[in-house]
Amino acid sequence: MTVPLAKLSVAGMTKSFQDLDVLRDISVDVAKGEFISIVGPSGCGKTTFLRIIGGLEKATSGTARLDGRVIDGPGSDRGFVFQHDNLLPWRTVFSNAQIGPEIGGYVNAEQAKRTHSLLRLVGLDGFAGFFPRHLSGGMRQRVNLARALAVDPDLLLMDEPFSALDAQTREIMQTELLRIWEEGRKTALFVTHQIDEAVYLSDRVFVFGRRPGRISEIVPIDLPRPRPLSVKRRPEFVALVDRIWQLIEEDVRASVLEERG
Amino acid sequence: MTIPVTTKTPTMPFVARRTSVRAGIHAAFKAVTRRFGWSTISVLGGLVVWELISRYLVASKLFLAAPTQIAAALIELAQGGELQKHIAISALEFFSGYAIAAIAGVAIGMVMVGSAVGKQMLQPWISGIYATPTVALAPLFILWCGIGVASKIIVVVVLVIFPVIINTEAGLLTTSKDLVETVRSFGADSRQVFLKVSLPSALPFIFAGLKLGIGRGLIGVVVAELFGSRAGLGQLISQSAETFNMPALFAGVAILAAAGIAMTSGFTWLERRLLPWKD
Ligand SMILES: Nc1ncnc2c1ncn2[C@@H]1O[C@H](COP(=O)(O)OP(=O)(O)O)[C@@H](O)[C@H]1O
Ligand SMILES: [Mg+2]
Numbered sequence: 414m415t416v417p418l419a420k421l422s423v424a425g426m427t428k429s430f431q432d433l434d435v436l437r438d439i440s441v442d443v444a445k446g447e448f449i450s451i452v453g454p455s456g457c458g459k460t461t462f463l464r465i466i467g468g469l470e471k472a473t474s475g476t477a478r479l480d481g482r483v484i485d486g487p488g489s490d491r492g493f494v495f496q497h498d499n500l501l502p503w504r505t506v507f508s509n510a511q512i513g514p515e516i517g518g519y520v521n522a523e524q525a526k527r528t529h530s531l532l533r534l535v536g537l538d539g540f541a542g543f544f545p546r547h548l549s550g551g552m553r554q555r556v557n558l559a560r561a562l563a564v565d566p567d568l569l570l571m572d573e574p575f576s577a578l579d580a581q582t583r584e585i586m587q588t589e590l591l592r593i594w595e596e597g598r599k600t601a602l603f604v605t606h607q608i609d610e611a612v613y614l615s616d617r618v619f620v621f622g623r624r625p626g627r628i629s630e631i632v633p634i635d636l637p638r639p640r641p642l643s644v645k646r647r648p649e650f651v652a653l654v655d656r657i658w659q660l661i662e663e664d665v666r667a668s669v670l671e672e673r674g
Numbered sequence: 675m676t677i678p679v680t681t682k683t684p685t686m687p688f689v690a691r692r693t694s695v696r697a698g699i700h701a702a703f704k705a706v707t708r709r710f711g712w713s714t715i716s717v718l719g720g721l722v723v724w725e726l727i728s729r730y731l732v733a734s735k736l737f738l739a740a741p742t743q744i745a746a747a748l749i750e751l752a753q754g755g756e757l758q759k760h761i762a763i764s765a766l767e768f769f770s771g772y773a774i775a776a777i778a779g780v781a782i783g784m785v786m787v788g789s790a791v792g793k794q795m796l797q798p799w800i801s802g803i804y805a806t807p808t809v810a811l812a813p814l815f816i817l818w819c820g821i822g823v824a825s826k827i828i829v830v831v832v833l834v835i836f837p838v839i840i841n842t843e844a845g846l847l848t849t850s851k852d853l854v855e856t857v858r859s860f861g862a863d864s865r866q867v868f869l870k871v872s873l874p875s876a877l878p879f880i881f882a883g884l885k886l887g888i889g890r891g892l893i894g895v896v897v898a899e900l901f902g903s904r905a906g907l908g909q910l911i912s913q914s915a916e917t918f919n920m921p922a923l924f925a926g927v928a929i930l931a932a933a934g935i936a937m938t939s940g941f942t943w944l945e946r947r948l949l950p951w952k953d
Contacts, residue, residue, distance in 0.1 A: 497852060501856075
């Protein structure tokens with residue numbers, strides 16, 4: 414019996430594509446307001462895991478529950494932040510950010526005001542009328558984030574949203590994301606292949622192993638919040654990054670040996 | 675074997691002096707081109723050459739008309755009200771056919787994408803008819819529908835509809851799967867996916883097809899009228915040719931050219947207004 418009802422509860426989730434086992438028997442709970450990062454070697458099923466929770470993919474077996482309700486399709490209780498910003502090029506920044514409410518059919522003056530304040534929150538004040546092609550990569554990802562937040566989701570799902578950004582922009586976006594997240598403390602799942610990013614952002618890091626994908630370790634991050642960027646130079650931080658690196662390194666080495674035969 | 679003259683070095687001082695004169699001419703010419711633009715100069719130059727050739731080289735009025743004569747013919751035809759009548763008939767034929775082709779073309783293109791059976795049934799016809807020079811069927815339509823407006827409208831429809839169908843289909847098919855998935859993640863149903871992603875992303879293609887249709891439609895009108903008609907610019911042209919009235923013949927062609935240019939640039943303007951997100 415799980416005593417406090419978890420925000421997100423994954424039980425026995427398995428996923429295969431034809432004969433390829435991508436995820437096997439994943440069970441994990443996420444508490445309300447937790448920031449979780451997912452790291453693991455590429456191809457271990459991180460995106461697939463997130464897509465199943467987003468309702469964009471069906472699990473072969475097992476369930477994911479959000480607030481106790483079984484997830485069986487996409488819905489506005491979840492906001493997906495895509496790896497490639499996926500902005501609609503014919504829509505302005507504002508109208509891109511508004512698409513969730515628009516699809517849900519609850520657009521009104523008050524909603525529009527909320528979206529405008531979200532754009533302010535992500536630092537895009539004054540860009541509402543711009544088309545995506547006039548924005549930098551960092552700005553486009555801010556719109557991507559604002560769009561997910563506009564439906565006021567219970568769960569924020571982010572798939573390597575900063576992977577296409579240069580190192581400096583990326584660090585800025587990390588601090589920005591934390592600042593924005595502190596505002597509402599939404600439950601968040603964040604996939605990344607950058608371990609220091611995972612440690613910097615998260616309350617817990619799920620380390621995925623491959624073949625088939627599963628959670629091989631859950632690493633709690635007990636660094637105090639709010640976290641300035643300088644936390645990345647503290648010995649506890651470095652030790653955590655090192656520990657997770659070792660967990661993944663083993664897996665990567667194993668897969669390289671396996672590829673050699 | 676001749677020894678090639680490879681160098682002009684000894685004439686260096688002359689070259690230098692000449693360039694200063696040349697630079698003056700060059701600067702003057704540049705000022706002119708900047709003021710009027712190369713296109714204007716090219717067109718005006720062409721008209722002058724045309725005028726001179728038709729006045730002094732091709733003396734016979736039976737073969738060529740000078741631009742000034744064409745202008746005079748235009749004014750004369752307009753004063754008699756004849757020109758307006760021809761334009762009205764051709765415009766009626768063009769715009770009716772074009773509108774039918776645009777609406778039906780987009781609709782058929784959508785069916786081709788939306789329904790696998792529809793696609794399989796329509797595809798061979800469309801590929802086959804598109805590859806055929808259908809304008810050659812104009813006499814047949816005239817035989818069937820008479821020399822009135824109806825046969826011309828059919829020819830325009832047949833010529834315009836195919837690029838519209840093909841571009842609508844291509845545009846809808848190139849819709850990004852990622853964008854579809856994005857709106858789906860917000861719970862969009864298939865109607866919303868179509869209206870919010872597929873259609874807007876196909877719009878530039880549909881516009882390109884409609885733009886192609888302008889030239890094809892004009893050809894359709896003229897050719898169909900040449901084969902038999904009571905009025906219209908094509909009829910003006912064929913009748914003028916029979917009576918060796920070159921200025922009137924060219925007047926008809928000039929109106930068609932102007933219509934083509936005007937509609938194409940109007941379309942470009944509309945495109946910029948409706949698709950501001952494109953570059
Ligand atoms: N739609 C699909 N069809 C078949 N195989 C897929 C599909 N999606 C993902 N895979 C496979 O599943 C595995 C995990 O992919 P993914 O979840 O994208 O991993 P990650 O995000 O960790 O890099 C990969 O081997 C990938 O090729
Ligand atoms: Mg991935």
